Amino acid sequence: MNRGTFFCIDGHTCGNPVRLVTSGHPNLRGATMADKRQHFLSEFDWIRTALMFEPRGHDMMSGAFLYPPCSDDGDISILFIETSGCLPMCGHGTIGTVTFALEHGLLTPKEPGLVKIDTPAGRVDARYELHQGKVKWVKLINVPAFVAHTNVQVDIKELGVLTVDIAYGGNFYIIVEPQGRYKGIEHTDADTLIRQARDIRDAVNEQVDCIHPQNPNVFGATHVLWTGNPKSPKAHAANAVFYGDKAIDRSPCGTGTSARMAQLFSKGQLELQKDFIHESYIGSQFIGRVEAVTEVAGKAAIRPSIQGWAVSTGTNCITVDDDDPYAFGFQV
């Protein structure tokens, strides 16, 4: 029996995949995207695993569904799906989704040049430049980002004791700077980063609680952001973000860059309204900025922006059939 047919626009944001699913949406209950995300997770997570994991996806796969706005002034809502789960917010996913939706006529914002988006993590505004039917760039004003924990010590088999900070930028990021046996991403291969990140994530989550003060359904230090030196002299810093079980983000990671800017700003290492060019593991770049200072439940926070580009690579019609033993995907 055919369980679902999903038309998709596939592409990437600065190298990391984005699969924008344009049909087959489940009807979701709830007044906000945070509520709808909970409904999706409880009843429809099979759609995510089918579309993200092998044999229809792969370790890095990431995607999104467009929904009507939840707020009065919003243009659209986005539900993010990924190998690691249903992210509250995804920066590269938003840049790709806005680009593909505009280029394919799936979205007509009330104010040209600005898309007001309701995400599970809250309101995100996206400015963009459209030229001859192509979106040149998208700049997100992300949800507030803040430091959750500083100087957390974890003892990892291969690296010994590490001191890390944890910051939120739409997801919670464990930020690992060069120290001791960790020499930076430019000295470490991807398999090693993945293996060690899993140990760090387990150890951190055993020791500290990360819960969003305004949304208790957003919890857990799910991502590890390894820092290092950039290859390009134009970039200020580089990172490699680990997510899911085996992924290293090919883009500089929008929510990760937001978390990193919150951490650097809190230490006085980043100035207000100055570009922060962040390089990914493959050398692609986002332009980040601390747009403003703000607060979240009385905690110091920043309002970060992230600018990047996306390219669609094709369209895809994916079916999920109960007769397929791998209908809901698998991981090795």
Ligand code: PYC
């Ligand atoms: O760009 O925010 C991001 C992101 C999260 C996970 C992978 N990319």
